[in-house]
Amino acid sequence: MGNEALDYIEMKVPAKAEYVGVVRLAVSGIANRVGYSYDDIEDLKIAVAEACTNVVNHAYQEGGMIGIGCNVYKDKIEIVVSDKGQSFNLSDVKRKLGPIDGTKPVEELKEGGLGLFLIDSLMDHVEINGEAGVAIVMTKFLKRDEVEHHVDEISASTNAQKQ
Amino acid sequence: MGNEALDYIEMKVPAKAEYVGVVRLAVSGIANRVGYSYDDIEDLKIAVAEACTNVVNHAYQEGGMIGIGCNVYKDKIEIVVSDKGQSFNLSDVKRKLGPIDGTKPVEELKEGGLGLFLIDSLMDHVEINGEAGVAIVMTKFLKRDEVEHHVDEISASTNAQKQ
Amino acid sequence: MDLDIRKENKKDFSILYVGGEIDAYTAPQLKEELLPMTENEGDKILVDLKGVDYIDSTGLGIFIGALKSAKSHNSTIELTGLNSRVKRLFSITGLDEVINIDNEKREEAK
Amino acid sequence: MDLDIRKENKKDFSILYVGGEIDAYTAPQLKEELLPMTENEGDKILVDLKGVDYIDSTGLGIFIGALKSAKSHNSTIELTGLNSRVKRLFSITGLDEVINIDNEKREEAK
Numbered sequence: 001m002g003n004e005a006l007d008y009i010e011m012k013v014p015a016k017a018e019y020v021g022v023v024r025l026a027v028s029g030i031a032n033r034v035g036y037s038y039d040d041i042e043d044l045k046i047a048v049a050e051a052c053t054n055v056v057n058h059a060y061q062e063g064g065m066i067g068i069g070c071n072v073y074k075d076k077i078e079i080v081v082s083d084k085g086q087s088f089n090l091s092d093v094k095r096k097l098g099p100i101d102g103t104k105p106v107e108e109l110k111e112g113g114l115g116l117f118l119i120d121s122l123m124d125h126v127e128i129n130g131e132a133g134v135a136i137v138m139t140k141f142l143k144r145d146e147v148e149h150h151v152d153e154i155s156a157s158t159n160a161q162k163q
Numbered sequence: 164m165g166n167e168a169l170d171y172i173e174m175k176v177p178a179k180a181e182y183v184g185v186v187r188l189a190v191s192g193i194a195n196r197v198g199y200s201y202d203d204i205e206d207l208k209i210a211v212a213e214a215c216t217n218v219v220n221h222a223y224q225e226g227g228m229i230g231i232g233c234n235v236y237k238d239k240i241e242i243v244v245s246d247k248g249q250s251f252n253l254s255d256v257k258r259k260l261g262p263i264d265g266t267k268p269v270e271e272l273k274e275g276g277l278g279l280f281l282i283d284s285l286m287d288h289v290e291i292n293g294e295a296g297v298a299i300v301m302t303k304f305l306k307r308d309e310v311e312h313h314v315d316e317i318s319a320s321t322n323a324q325k326q
Numbered sequence: 327m328d329l330d331i332r333k334e335n336k337k338d339f340s341i342l343y344v345g346g347e348i349d350a351y352t353a354p355q356l357k358e359e360l361l362p363m364t365e366n367e368g369d370k371i372l373v374d375l376k377g378v379d380y381i382d383s384t385g386l387g388i389f390i391g392a393l394k395s396a397k398s399h400n401s402t403i404e405l406t407g408l409n410s411r412v413k414r415l416f417s418i419t420g421l422d423e424v425i426n427i428d429n430e431k432r433e434e435a436k
Numbered sequence: 437m438d439l440d441i442r443k444e445n446k447k448d449f450s451i452l453y454v455g456g457e458i459d460a461y462t463a464p465q466l467k468e469e470l471l472p473m474t475e476n477e478g479d480k481i482l483v484d485l486k487g488v489d490y491i492d493s494t495g496l497g498i499f500i501g502a503l504k505s506a507k508s509h510n511s512t513i514e515l516t517g518l519n520s521r522v523k524r525l526f527s528i529t530g531l532d533e534v535i536n537i538d539n540e541k542r543e544e545a546k
């Protein structure tokens with residue numbers, strides 16, 4: 001069940017902050033059509049925006065494009081955000097993944113580093129591939145009227161705590 | 164001036180009526196960022212929706228994709244809606260292009276045939292190419308505070324009256 | 327993104343309240359409600375579009391179809407509550423010359 | 437899609453009203469207004485987020501930066517008017533444990 005994608009939507013936008021909102025609008029339109037709840041749509045918007053913002057901030061030296069692929073299944077949506085820019089050391093980043101440590105003095109807080117953690121918290125399954133550029137694959141299940149349940153797949157590729 | 168596209172945005176969605184609204188959302192987001200007025204954004208949304216709806220209704224026998232390409236210039240936006248489905252006889256269609264004829268008896272009115280006419284009315288320049296599938300290229304100029312003016316280019320490829 | 331449709335029967339006429347975006351995806355919902363109403367011999371139908379913020383040619387086509395059906399069943403159809411955007415599309419296409427559009431009726435329709 | 441920002445100086449404190457979507461594109465606008473406010477030695481700043489319907493990590497980062505700046509200038513910063521979505525993000529990220537969030541202040545801020 002739900003093994004074959006029903007629909008595929010693709011988008012390519014310049015890796016500029018001003019286009020992240022456009023992607024967010026499109027994703028919210030798709031999720032709305034699929035039947036996600038208001039809260040799930042908001043979660044999807046944030047996760048996709050975080051992935052796109054990472055491309056804007058980290059992928060390219062001289063500008064490039066953000067690729068967004070969206071597979072709609074019967075019971076889930078899978079969104080791939082990819083770039084052709086530089087890769088990064090996943091295990092280094094994974095080690096630092098987590099929420100803010102409230103026991104630390106304010107002076108030591110970092111202003112960044114919450115993006116991947118949020119993606120991992122808001123989506124059901126997250127995978128990051130980074131051979132040429134970075135591709136982050138994010139899945140969120142459709143919970144129809146709380147009737148259909150699913151096992152929350154714990155991501156193999158990130159170790160952040162689920163909220 | 165404004166000869167080189169500043170940004171290029173691309174989208175591919177299934178040729179189904181349910182995705183036309185998603186394209187409309189994305190286009191309104193882009194036009195908003197570029198600085199179009201509320202009315203111009205609404206015009207762009209309708210023109211793009213008409214072109215997409217035509218692909219949904221006329222292009223494919225068995226389903227296919229709608230391609231949307233969007234070139235943002237300094238002073239205009241150029242949107243291409245294309246498909247890989249069947250072409251159509253442009254001159255046949257052009258001959259019928261126009262608003263509803265109020266002198267005709269109600270019984271003879273047709274329920275369709277207003278899409279291309281609306282596109283032509285709402286955009287500044289429209290071109291249709293149809294070798295393999297159909298590609299409709301629509302341009303709308305950016306009128307910043309009514310200060311910058313432009314000559315309304317009369318489309319060479321359609322002969323509908325401008326409103 | 328579905329339409330918001332509500333029907334009300336008054337003494338002398340019926341009102342159809344429509345809200346949302348009328349496009350190729352939602353137009354069938356409008357057609358399904360509106361067309362049967364026009365088939366009641368001699369009925370007066372008022373369609374209140376106050377809640378409609380978007381309409382394109384597929385939506386306009388539904389009204390042409392309803393007008394033809396009304397004509398052949400001796401019923402009448404009148405539109406009210408069009409915002410300026412929606413009204414503009416009826417006038418660009420010339421539809422405002424074949425279908426009754428009455429914005430004075432707005433109060434009555436409340 | 438710009439932010440809607442308005443500043444108000446009360447007797448004992450300043451209020452920054454923010455509305456719109458705080459993301460990578462708009463966050464610089466927020467930073468530009470908020471950061472200088474935290475640099476006034478001893479000031480009390482109330483940020484009213486009633487009009488904010490979207491925030492992501494870039495926006496949260498602005499508040500972390502403001503908090504650090506406030507700390508080093510002996511000023512204080514407090515947030516109010518967060519809707520449940522926005523509040524949820526502050527709590528998922530643990531930011532609600534380092535920054536003052538007071539929804540009771542909502543009335544005062546009006």
Ligand SMILES: Nc1ncnc2c1ncn2[C@@H]1O[C@H](COP(=O)(O)OP(=O)(O)O)[C@@H](O)[C@H]1O
Binds near residue numbers: 055057111113115
């Ligand atoms: N698309 C990407 N391309 C290159 N590096 C990336 C990409 N996405 C994430 N990274 C790396 O992962 C790190 C953590 O990202 P994130 O958790 O979103 O926090 P932040 O972006 O605030 O640093 C980034 O600092 C960056 O080094």
Ligand SMILES: Nc1ncnc2c1ncn2[C@@H]1O[C@H](COP(=O)(O)OP(=O)(O)O)[C@@H](O)[C@H]1O
Binds near residue numbers: 221222249275276277
């Ligand atoms: N993408 C397309 N592929 C094939 N035929 C098309 C396409 N777009 C338009 N057409 C043809 O042009 C005609 C006029 O289109 P239009 O003015 O939008 O009215 P309608 O779609 O209501 O017929 C259509 O009936 C169709 O034959």
